[in-house]
Amino acid sequence: MKRMQNYPLLGIALVIGLIFIVMPLTLDLFRLNLIGKYLTYAFVAVGLVLCWGYSGILSLGQGIFFGLGGYCMAMFLKLEASSPAETKMQTTPGIPDFMDWNQLTALPSFWQPFHSFSLTILAILIVPTICAWILGSAMF
Numbered sequence: 001m002k003r004m005q006n007y008p009l010l011g012i013a014l015v016i017g018l019i020f021i022v023m024p025l026t027l028d029l030f031r032l033n034l035i036g037k038y039l040t041y042a043f044v045a046v047g048l049v050l051c052w053g054y055s056g057i058l059s060l061g062q063g064i065f066f067g068l069g070g071y072c073m074a075m076f077l078k079l080e081a082s083s084p085a086e087t088k089m090q091t092t093p094g095i096p097d098f099m100d101w102n103q104l105t106a107l108p109s110f111w112q113p114f115h116s117f118s119l120t121i122l123a124i125l126i127v128p129t130i131c132a133w134i135l136g137s138a139m140f
Helices: 009-025 031-057 061-081 095-100 109-115 117-139
Strands: none
Touching: 061 109, 061 117, 095 109, 109 117
């Protein structure tokens, strides 16, 4: 019976040996990079399964709310870094560089409130809340 308990450890050792010794010696750089990406996504998937299965936490949608708040702050910071003095080398000074690269000549109207830090903080709090309310109303 003691011999049967060593099989899982032997399997884990073989997989680790395959990943860390055999694959780097036999695969080209592209395939090795691809295997690395697959393993990265596998770790995330295993983390979600453990989080959901053992603790009952459904962690599949909160990222949208953090992302919306992050985009609001990024818009403020991009406008702060895009003063006319700092963007005088651009075709259209005073707008963020990526807008200049895409031949925009004026700031879109929904970017205007993000010149103010206090309105940005309000947007960070209100935009995800409204999005959550809309999604919650649609689902429940």
